[in-house]
Structures are given as C-alpha cells and as structure tokens.
Amino acid sequence: MIPQRPLGRTGLTVPQICLGSMTWGSQNTEAEAHAQMDMAMDRGVTFFDTAEGYPTPMRPETQGRTEEYIGTWFAASGRRADVTLATKITGARTAHIRDGSPITGAAIRAAVDASLRRLQTDYIDLYQLHWPNRAHYHFRRNWTFDPTGADTATEQANILETLETLDELVKAGKIRAIGLSNDTAWGTMQFLNMAEAHGLPRIASIQNEYSLMCRLFDTDLAEIAHHEDVGLLAYSPQAAGMLSGKYSGGARPAGSRGAINPPIGGRLSPHSEMVADEYVALAHQYGLNPVQMAIAFCLTRPFMTSAIIGATSIEQLETVLGSVDIALPPEVMEDIDALHRKYPMPY
16 A cells, blocks of 8 residues: 655645546546546545646636546545545636636635535545745746745735635635645745744645656755645656656657647756656666656655656556555666756756
C-alpha cells in the first residue's frame, strides 16, 4: 500500500500519491474518469484533487464537469467516506466564473455550495484557493513578477476576510481543512500568522507546481514547509508530460496536452524539450522508466506531502502508480543534481 503522510497539523493523513483530475471532461470521458478512480482506490490512492474550474483548458461549456464526474462516481460506488477529497475555488481573472471577480467571502460561500452539489457530497476534506487575488509569480510569471503595485493593507484585509469565511464553513461542517495553491512565501505566512492571531483555521498545505524541471519550492517555501508543517501538494510532477519523452523532437501526439493546449501554459519550447530529453536519457541510462523516475524524485523531497498524478489512459495510470515502488540510488540522485545545476530553470 502507498505510504501515508500528515496533512499539516490537521490530524489527517493522506497517501503520498494523489489522483489529479483536470483532464476529466475534456481529454477523458466520464467512464474513463470512473475507471481511473476505481484503479486508484484499488492501489491505495484514496486522495483525489479537483477544482471548480476543471477540466482544462478552462472553458465556459465544460466548467464544473470534472466535479460532476467525481460526484457520479461517489453516487455509484458509495465510497465517499473512503476518499480524502480536495477541491479549489478559482481566483480572479477567470472571466466565465463569477465574471472574473476575485476571491471574496461571498464568492467562497457560493463556490463551496456549487461544488458540493456537483460532487454529490455534504463536505469537502481540503478546500484550496486556486491562486491568490494579488499578483504572483506562478504560471511562468516569474520572469516579470513585480509585487510593488500591491497595497499591503488591502491584501491583508482580503486574507482575513477569506479566513473568517472559511472558518464559518468549517464550523458548518462543509469543509474539514483548508489549503493554498499557487501562492508564495509571503502569502503563506500571512495566512498562518492571521490564523494564529485571530483563532481561525490554519493552512494545512500548499499546492504548487514541482518537478525535476520546476523547483521554485526548494528555497523559501521549503523552509516554511519544514518549520510550519505546511507540506507541498505537487502538481505537474511529470512537467505536464514532458518528462515522459513524448514531446521529444517536436512530437505532439494526438490527444496529448501538447496537441490540444500548446504550449501547455508556457512550458513547451525547444529549450525545455531539450532539457526534458536529458532527464529522459538519464532515466534510460539507469534502466528506469522516465515518468517513474520523475515522480520518485518528487517523493524523496522532505517537504512533499503528496505528488498529484495525472493520466489520460489506464495504461499511463498503471505506469505512474508504479512510481511508489522505485527507490532512486545515490548515483541517480547525484546525476539529477548535476542536471539541475546545468538547467536550473528550463521554462
């Protein structure tokens, strides 16, 4: 069975692999989504992550469909109590969801109720803020990130309002724990400090991108994770499929994210493909499956609560689930470190 890790200071534990769902309703049918959930549960992956905005790419005509698929699986399987369920409220600038308005207390209340209806459940185990209202450096915005236009008092007031609303929903039994996503060291500490000062719910986790090719978490946020017990839920641990090698040489397999939604949020470029090829070659050098090496590496990180896996076929899911059985020897870790020093920020 898959090892369990603490979810912050909540007293809950989750498996170190989490089943992601953002392709369900775009690249995957409802039946395929149900089959993935069945396989995951059979293998001990009892932690599912979704969002009100899924599937991706986020479009008005499909918004909420992923949660609906999970809801129909709960209804058919009767296994809601066996699952730790995480979902998210979409932040500002998503025009087709609440007209692109920012996260407010009213938006949270409406979003939670809508998610509960689609998910066919009366509680959410982990409710996350998909991204902050303020400017942030995620989604390749690190190259031009400039926080100087933000007003500190305004941002702090919004964080306090958010925590107060989440506290109401925790007390109402609609939410068990709360988390951040695509946030920063400053934002995380603001949430933690205000929760302590006002007796409000404490952040349990932060869901940010992390892979062999995206390691922004390794510094300040890793330190926060250690001292404050706010572990990482890593999305895109396969670098959106790049670390499988399927985009090598400019290939764009039919049905892949690279074909449907290029350049996959700014990840795909001739340079990043070349870097991915080097990691794939390293895996092959040691007789490893490159996808399994990529995820196994993430699981070695001391700040990792759970790596969020995604697949568009049962065969891919079988491969990814095999990552938990891989122990990377010291020489592989040394060569990974050498490649990271050579290409510290591939995209």
